[in-house]
Amino acid sequence: MAKILVLTQRIPYPPNKGEKIRVFQFIKHWCLDNELHLGCFVDDDNDWQYVKTLEKICQTSCFTGLNKKTSYLRMLRGLIRGESLSTAFFYSGKFQKWVDETIEKVKPDIIIIFSSAMAQYIVGQRGIPGIKIMDFVDVDSDKWAQYAKKSRFPMSWVYAREARKLLEFDRMVARETDASVFVTRNEVDLFNRLAPENQGKSHAIPNGVDLDYFDQRHQFENPSEEDCSYLVFTGIMDYKPNMDAVTWMVNHVLPLVWQKNPDVFFYIVGSSPSDKVKALGKHDRVVVTGRVPDVRPFVSHAIAAVAPLRIARGIQNKVLEAMAMGKITIVTPFALEGIEAEPGEELLLARDEQSFASHIFHILEGTLSVDIAKQARDCVEEKYSWQSRFEQYDKLFTLINKVKQ
Numbered sequence: 001m002a003k004i005l006v007l008t009q010r011i012p013y014p015p016n017k018g019e020k021i022r023v024f025q026f027i028k029h030w031c032l033d034n035e036l037h038l039g040c041f042v043d044d045d046n047d048w049q050y051v052k053t054l055e056k057i058c059q060t061s062c063f064t065g066l067n068k069k070t071s072y073l074r075m076l077r078g079l080i081r082g083e084s085l086s087t088a089f090f091y092s093g094k095f096q097k098w099v100d101e102t103i104e105k106v107k108p109d110i111i112i113i114f115s116s117a118m119a120q121y122i123v124g125q126r127g128i129p130g131i132k133i134m135d136f137v138d139v140d141s142d143k144w145a146q147y148a149k150k151s152r153f154p155m156s157w158v159y160a161r162e163a164r165k166l167l168e169f170d171r172m173v174a175r176e177t178d179a180s181v182f183v184t185r186n187e188v189d190l191f192n193r194l195a196p197e198n199q200g201k202s203h204a205i206p207n208g209v210d211l212d213y214f215d216q217r218h219q220f221e222n223p224s225e226e227d228c229s230y231l232v233f234t235g236i237m238d239y240k241p242n243m244d245a246v247t248w249m250v251n252h253v254l255p256l257v258w259q260k261n262p263d264v265f266f267y268i269v270g271s272s273p274s275d276k277v278k279a280l281g282k283h284d285r286v287v288v289t290g291r292v293p294d295v296r297p298f299v300s301h302a303i304a305a306v307a308p309l310r311i312a313r314g315i316q317n318k319v320l321e322a323m324a325m326g327k328i329t330i331v332t333p334f335a336l337e338g339i340e341a342e343p344g345e346e347l348l349l350a351r352d353e354q355s356f357a358s359h360i361f362h363i364l365e366g367t368l369s370v371d372i373a374k375q376a377r378d379c380v381e382e383k384y385s386w387q388s389r390f391e392q393y394d395k396l397f398t399l400i401n402k403v404k405q
Contacts, residue, residue, distance in 0.1 A: 002397075003059075003130075004030050005037045005108040007099065007118040009090050011063060012040065013050045016271075016295075017236050018317045022137065022183070022207050023114050029390045031057040037102055039095065039121075041066040046291075060106070062098040066090070084165040085158075086140070090117040103128055110397065116140065116166070119173040131400050134173050135181040135205075138314030139190050141167035146311045147240065167194060174198045178400045181205050181393075183314045184338030203396055206338070207315050208386035209324045213296075216326035216377065220297035229364065230265035230287075232302035234295045234318045237273035237288070241311040248353075249308045250280045256357035258285070261364055269298045296325065304328045304363050307335035308356065315339060320384055323347060323376035328368075330359050345370060346379040 012023035030036055038058045042048055043066040051063050071089045078088025099121040102108075109130045113119050116136055122128060141163045148159035174180045174195055182188045185204045192199045224230055233249065235242040246268050257264055264285065268277060271291035281288035292298070299305055305322035312334040319339060322329045323346065330348045331339075343349035350356035362368050 001034055002109040003035045003037070003106055005102060005106065005111045006030075006039070006114070007111070007121060008038075008040045008114040009118050010040060011042045011047050011050065011054070013047075013054050018207075018314070019115065019137065021317055022135075025208065025210075025386050026112075026390070026393065027057065029386075035059045037061065037106055037108065039098060039102070040064075041090065041092070041095070043068065060102060062095065062102075064092055064095045064098075066092075082165070084117075084169045085162050086117045086166055087120050087169060091120065096121055113173075113177070116170050116173055119169075119177070123173055123176045131179075131397065131404070132177040133179045133181060133396070133400070134177040136170065136187070136191070137181075137183050138187050139170075139182070139194065140313065141170060141194070142190060143241075143311065143313045146313075150244070150311065171195045171198070174201065178404070179203055179396060181396070183207055186338050187314060203392075205389055205392045205396070206384070207317060207320070208389045209317075209320045209380050209384045211324055211381060211385065214321045214324035216300070216373075218296065218300070220294075220300045222301045223292075223297045224265070224267070224287075224301060226265060226287075228263060228265045229261075229303050230267050230301075231304055231306050231360065232267045232269060232298050233306050233308070234299065234321075235270045237268065237270045237277045237290075241309055242270070243274055243277055244311055245308045246277060246280060248310060249306060249356075250283060250286055252353040253308065253356045253360075254283075254285075256353060257360050260361060264303075264360070264364070267298055267302065269295050295321075299325050299327055302327065304330055304360065306356075307331045308350075309335040312337065319347070320380055324380045324384075326373045326377040328363055328372050329376065330356060332356075340383050341376070341379050346372060346375045348372065 006027055008023045012020045015021040015024040036058050037060045039062040041064050055061055074088045074091055075085045078085050107129050111132045114135045119134055144159050144163035148156045151159055180202045182204055183206055188202045188204045192202055233246055266286045268288045273288050273290055278288055280286050299322055305327045307316055307319050309332055315338040316335045319329055319331055319335055330350055341347050348359045350359055
């Protein structure tokens, strides 16, 4: 039995968004045969109700409230000091004290950090025992660089600065930990190009899918009040890549679809819709649901799931989950990156608005030449079980132990 300390920037339950899904699945596995200690932030008041669920599987835990107004002030201070805004946002003296006391008392065998902003509580300290693994998930600095390219001054300058500062911090973190983990091989390759000194220490451990939960055999009532044919997008709707995706979908793809099929609706399903996303709901055939207790009914009854992302890093859980439910899924190249699926066989790839609309027409007309829905499910069953991911992490623990001996 190992003593494992996990630090993650947001409470990993409920597992309803990418960063939470990954952390929750791994800690649920690790707690079975190990002593688990968990530290995280809570930035959504709705999530405090789930603290007890996680406390049941942890030996000790720390759930620290994240006041966004205070965090934004910390970001301003970080800007003045020349620091990464991401690390400034997630700094807490109270949390640092808990980490220090836990390390001193528990002496963990393994420390696993999810998302690099949490590494500030570990790096720069000497004498910390055991294995230290930085699970970056994706190369977040590159996402900020993508934001910079798509934004106007002054935000383009802010985003470009953050890309530069965060990469500097990430390289330092990689040097001071025993291994760097990313969610796809593409992310590993990118980080190795940006931080060539880290080659040999980077590992790809992709996400999996809960194949029992996301299963087309579950029966759901149709959540559509209009009883219509609709496309569905799922995600946290104040997240910039998701906001950009649905805005592009409504403004550039759907007008082409509506010229030929005016009765098709578009459901935008997910919590925290920004004002910009809410405004899309003013269209007669666009529905912005806000937070829903379960996204599966919306996916189950849609004619297709869409992932029209134009900014992305890592792996898109929304795509894997839709495929697991046997749903035809249309993706852009950004949404496809890192997913081992064959376009035209297991999902549909659209490189522009015209090809996106064309795929939708084929779905509506029933003229697809292959059973993409079935092959999508077969694909995730073969390649995306969580058990295989658990085994990859267990092998990494063993490998690092051998190197350190």
